[in-house]
Amino acid sequence: MPLRPEDRPGQPGLLGRAARFTAATARWLGAGAPLRSQQGRLAALETCAACEKNQDGWCSECGCWIKLKTAYATESCPLGKWGAEKREGRGCGGCG
Numbered sequence: 001m002p003l004r005p006e007d008r009p010g011q012p013g014l015l016g017r018a019a020r021f022t023a024a025t026a027r028w029l030g031a032g033a034p035l036r037s038q039q040g041r042l043a044a045l046e047t048c049a050a051c052e053k054n055q056d057g058w059c060s061e062c063g064c065w066i067k068l069k070t071a072y073a074t075e076s077c078p079l080g081k082w083g084a085e086k087r088e089g090r091g092c093g094g095c096g
């Protein structure tokens with residue numbers, strides 16, 4: 001049976017991951033919730049797939065869930081393997 005992320009060596013515990021997720025989501029929302037381009041996300045996912053820090057879809061360096069981390073344009077790899085992407089936030093799209 002695979003280990004839960006919080007039980008793996010080097011992984012932040014559940015509270016640590018929740019705090020990092022909250023901080024990442026706050027940054028993302030504060031920037032207008034910009035999503036990474038499909039091309040940029042695929043490139044980041046390919047890099048993570050080949051990275052020794054990828055533990056079943058979780059980054060052991062930052063403790064983030066890679067599928068979500070690569071969707072936020074505001075996030076970047078903690079080891080500098082890929083960066084944030086400059087994109088406009090989506091806003092509400094209607095109320096001006």
Ligand code: SF4
Pocket residue numbers: 047048051052053054058059060061062066076077078079080081082
């Ligand atoms: S975010 Fe960076 S360190 Fe983490 S798995 Fe992806 S490439 Fe590796």
